[in-house]
Amino acid sequence: MDSMRSEGLSSSQREDLMDQVKQQIVIANTQELLTKMGEKCFSKCITKPGSSLDSSEQKCLAMCMDRYMDCWNLVSRTYTSRLQREKNFQ
Amino acid sequence: MWFQVLVHELTEKCWDKCMDRPSTRLESRTEGCITNCVQRFIDSTNFVANRLQKVAGQH
Numbered sequence: 785m786d787s788m789r790s791e792g793l794s795s796s797q798r799e800d801l802m803d804q805v806k807q808q809i810v811i812a813n814t815q816e817l818l819t820k821m822g823e824k825c826f827s828k829c830i831t832k833p834g835s836s837l838d839s840s841e842q843k844c845l846a847m848c849m850d851r852y853m854d855c856w857n858l859v860s861r862t863y864t865s866r867l868q869r870e871k872n873f874q
Numbered sequence: 875m876w877f878q879v880l881v882h883e884l885t886e887k888c889w890d891k892c893m894d895r896p897s898t899r900l901e902s903r904t905e906g907c908i909t910n911c912v913q914r915f916i917d918s919t920n921f922v923a924n925r926l927q928k929v930a931g932q933h
């Protein structure tokens with residue numbers, strides 16, 4: 785985009801760029817969650833790797849994913865309310 | 875954005891410290907552990923920052 789190299793961005797170009805950046809952040813965020821969840825649940829559920837994922841392993845993985853999300857939500861809530869509390873004391 | 879980054883980090887750390895075997899729901903003992911984990915992490919961060927400031931001021 786030549787206009788990016790000259791005077792700078794128009795406000796609509798800047799808006800587009802910001803939307804792209806925000807989207808990238810959402811994607812990176814989802815990717816991170818996926819990676820971590822996969823690692824943690826593999827560790828918890830696949831103790832003796834067999835020649836395929838058996839049904840108990842699959843059930844464990846599904847449950848683990850749900851619990852990881854529960855954990856994520858709880859951390860998010862706790863952190864948010866703590867931040868709010870700190871702000872109120874300043 | 876940093877909020878998200880920190881939540882990911884904390885989730886990972888607190889999961890490792892608090893989660894035994896995943897079950898059909900988050901047990902109250904686990905919930906308590908995770909809540910404490912988040913609060914103590916923030917306390918630790920503040921402690922480290924404050925003490926470092928003090929120590930740095932002495933040199």
